[in-house]
Amino acid sequence: MFGLIGHLTSLEHAQNVAEELGYPEYANQGLEFWCSAPPQIVDTISVTSITGLKIQGQYVESCFLPEMLAGRRVQAAVRKVLNAMAHAQKHGIHITALGGFSSIIFENFNLQQMRQVRNIKLDFERFTTGNTHTAYIIAQQVEKASAQLGINLSQATVAICGATGDIGSAVCRWLNARTDVGELVLVARDQERLQRLQEELGRGKIQDLATALPAADVVVWVTSMPKGMVIDPGLLKQPCLLIDGGYPKNLATSLQHPGVHVLRGGIVEHSLDIDWRIMHLVNMDVPARQLFACFAESMLLEFERWHTSFSWGRNQISVEKMDLIGQVSRKHGFRPLLV
Numbered sequence: 001m002f003g004l005i006g007h008l009t010s011l012e013h014a015q016n017v018a019e020e021l022g023y024p025e026y027a028n029q030g031l032e033f034w035c036s037a038p039p040q041i042v043d044t045i046s047v048t049s050i051t052g053l054k055i056q057g058q059y060v061e062s063c064f065l066p067e068m069l070a071g072r073r074v075q076a077a078v079r080k081v082l083n084a085m086a087h088a089q090k091h092g093i094h095i096t097a098l099g100g101f102s103s104i105i106f107e108n109f110n111l112q113q114m115r116q117v118r119n120i121k122l123d124f125e126r127f128t129t130g131n132t133h134t135a136y137i138i139a140q141q142v143e144k145a146s147a148q149l150g151i152n153l154s155q156a157t158v159a160i161c162g163a164t165g166d167i168g169s170a171v172c173r174w175l176n177a178r179t180d181v182g183e184l185v186l187v188a189r190d191q192e193r194l195q196r197l198q199e200e201l202g203r204g205k206i207q208d209l210a211t212a213l214p215a216a217d218v219v220v221w222v223t224s225m226p227k228g229m230v231i232d233p234g235l236l237k238q239p240c241l242l243i244d245g246g247y248p249k250n251l252a253t254s255l256q257h258p259g260v261h262v263l264r265g266g267i268v269e270h271s272l273d274i275d276w277r278i279m280h281l282v283n284m285d286v287p288a289r290q291l292f293a294c295f296a297e298s299m300l301l302e303f304e305r306w307h308t309s310f311s312w313g314r315n316q317i318s319v320e321k322m323d324l325i326g327q328v329s330r331k332h333g334f335r336p337l338l339v
């Protein structure tokens with residue numbers, strides 16, 4: 001059995017989904033109520049691999065909302081993640097992906113130290129961040145979608161926003177080792193971490209966003225911003241490929257501009273329909289086939305019976321592990337979403 005711990009993108013989104021799922025007692029409530037709401041298993045999932053293997057899973061809604069990251073509600077955010085993990089473990093789920101902000105909260109608030117959740121001692125081996133598969137898929141999207149748009153990567157400038165993050169640093173490692181990229185631009189706020197990454201890669205220009213954007217042919221967005229930002233498409237090169245891997249999306253509005261192509265990053269398509277309702281609720285275009293790559297990682301670990309925290313900690317994702325998860329991703333019928 002695999003599991004997915006997820007959350008919705010805002011209070012408004014959560015209220016709408018609660019209404020749709022038949023939880024009217026949640027639908028009319030404000031943030032305080034959501035802060036105290038317990039995790040719930042709201043979907044049972046059945047996935048078939050193209051090899052013929054069939055697995056079962058459960059979706060655990062943590063009831064975390066990005067608004068909780070502001071000020072005094074941070075403790076609620078922490079509780080949401082721990083309680084959802086305990087809930088998954090209590091229900092005997094062998095391997096569970098920590099979707100969206102769950103793994104960011106786990107790391108930023110050092111939840112490794114908070115193993116005991118009431119009567120449950122969390123067994124971290126049962127969890128994966130899913131970030132190795134996400135980074136692999138985004139790296140594939142960079143390579144394949146650029147080719148589709150006629151962007152020659154060997155002469156292109158690729159800017160990674162959130163370069164020092166877990167996913168961003170892995171994408172940088174891949175592009176450095178496996179892809180012939182003209183110029184790699186590293187964007188984030190903490191300069192020391194940027195310099196450490198630059199040293200590790202042995203290349204990469206450190207720039208702020210305002211300098212990086214107008215010069216980039218490809219921009220990968222993998223920042224941990226709880227809300228999207230608006231950018232002026234007139235400032236961008238044309239053609240320009242924007243791969244938005246954030247959840248919630250880093251780019252608030254879908255940019256409508258000729259020559260600017262926005263691709264939903266870190267999304268995979270499965271070759272067969274998946275029997276679930278949760279992807280309808282997060283507005284996937286093809287909900288029976290499209291999903292977050294981190295969720296797909298827990299499916300892959302279940303297909304392969306690798307019941308282990310394949311992706312764990314921060315900034316430790318190697319190109320070899322990306323290769324490995326990429327192989328099983330293809331084997332079971334997943335492929336990156338393209339333009």
Ligand code: NDP
Binds near residue numbers: 130166188248293314
């Ligand atoms: P991390 O916390 O590891 O990294 C976040 C990165 O963003 C850091 O480099 C951070 O550096 C940078 N950052 C944060 N805020 C800003 C800002 N305002 N401007 C510029 N840079 C910023 O996050 P992850 O790598 O784990 O996740 C990244 C994103 O991917 C999240 O939105 C997450 O929800 C999403 N995600 C998507 C998945 C999928 O399947 N599609 C799966 C898992 C996660 P600094 O603080 O120095 O600025």
